[in-house]
Amino acid sequence: MDYIREFDIRLEREMYYAGEILVGHVVLDTVENFKLRAVRVVLRGKAHAEWKVVISGDRRTVKDDQYFLDDRAIIWGKDVPEGNVPILPRGLHQFPFRFQLPESSLPCSFESKPGYIRYYIKVTVDIPYASPPQGMKYFTIIGPHIDCMDEQYLKPMMGQDKRTTCCLCCEKGPVVLRSQLERSAYVCGESIKLRANIDNQGEEEVRLKVKLVQVNLEFERSGDELQMHFPITIATVPFRIPNSNQQPSIHYEVACEHVEGGIYIGPEFLLGQVYDGSSSQEARETAVLYRPVYVSVLRSSSSVM
Structure with missing residues (x-):
């Protein structure tokens, strides 16, 4: 929107374990005063599976989704459809938020072609007289914790x-x-x-x-x-x-305490450059919007005989 110069979601960390507190804030930089009903934040964990099957000679796609984490909060304003709508003054605003991740063993983030497990923060800026701007920020769940002395x-x-x-x-x-x-x-x-x-x-x-x-x-x-x-x-x-x-x-x-980036990245997280019609054949770098990380074991070059 013309009067919003910056809209961003920033987290304290990009990786979390189950039971930790997720901390972040929403950044809004506005160039003028405008009515803002509320800023809503949703924490979600979603599992998605998609399979190609052949039934009676017909090729079909079977999909299934499951939400195992869904928490909501209003970090500015009130979630009421009626009444006076407050005005957000122009300038740079930072709205903090925090969520307590459940102690249960959350499945770790996972990316593959047949399915994925993703965790994200979704923010909605509820403006009563316009389409509400929305933003999403993905983060990684590492785990579960294993106490080897148990x-x-x-x-x-x-x-x-x-x-x-x-x-x-x-x-x-x-x-x-x-x-x-x-x-x-x-x-x-x-x-x-x-x-x-x-x-x-x-x-x-x-x-x-x-x-x-x-x-x-x-x-x-x-x-x-x-x-x-x-x-x-x-x-x-x-x-x-x-x-x-x-x-x-x-x-x-x-x-494992060591983590490394995953090899597979969903196509929706790859941001490439648009072809400008030039004849240059130079390789164009692709920006990665989100790359999940997984537990990994460090390779040791030394050996004990």
């Missing part, structure tokens, strides 16, 4: 597998692998001590390989499961065990 994570984890190979009806082996972790939760930079016991009853030499994988699960409305695997690296204690060739798969939780 009793449920201090129990040792054990796994066992037995493999027998066949070649032209001749059995080889078997090879029995037993593995154990001291507990099921670790923090960034911590060494994971894995104990492996291999009983090789065959004649061939086998080797042990260990792989850490982060698995993210998404469920369609029909109950089908989509698994996405992300490699995750954590500082481990190197070891050498001869005559082993098994791959133990043990699930564990990692309490």
Whole structure:
């Protein structure tokens, strides 16, 4: 609008954990006095899923939305349709707001093509005689917090597998692998001590390989499961065990404090430059309006023998 020079939403931080207090303020810089009924602020957390399915030969799109966080506040004026409308004097105004995030384990922010989890602040400037200006500010939820010293994570984890190979009806082996972790939760930079016991009853030499994988699960409305695997690296204690060739798969939780930007960014958060008709073929940088961050484990270049 002509009499609003600046309208912005600013947060104290861009990342929050569940249970923290979200603090920010709305900036309005006006060039003249005008009637303003209220400034409304909404805090929301939204999950959206979108799938392409084929039903009887027809390709359809199935969508589903869920709001698991919805809090509102009026930071200026009153939310009444009748009565005298107050006047906001011209100048620079900053309206503070704060929201208490719930203590429950909020799902962390997530961006992917089939779906996303987003948290945002929506501000509406309620002007009675014009279309109310609106603004949105996205932020990231990191978590949930994991206390690796909690009793449920201090129990040792054990796994066992037995493999027998066949070649032209001749059995080889078997090879029995037993593995154990001291507990099921670790923090960034911590060494994971894995104990492996291999009983090789065959004649061939086998080797042990260990792989850490982060698995993210998404469920369609029909109950089908989509698994996405992300490699995750954590500082481990190197070891050498001869005559082993098994791959133990043990699930564990990692309490991470380090965060990194996500790879996938929704197209609505990419602001490119408009083609001006010039013949220049220089690469044009794309501005990223919002990039979610995820917990990550720092890579360590040093190793302990």
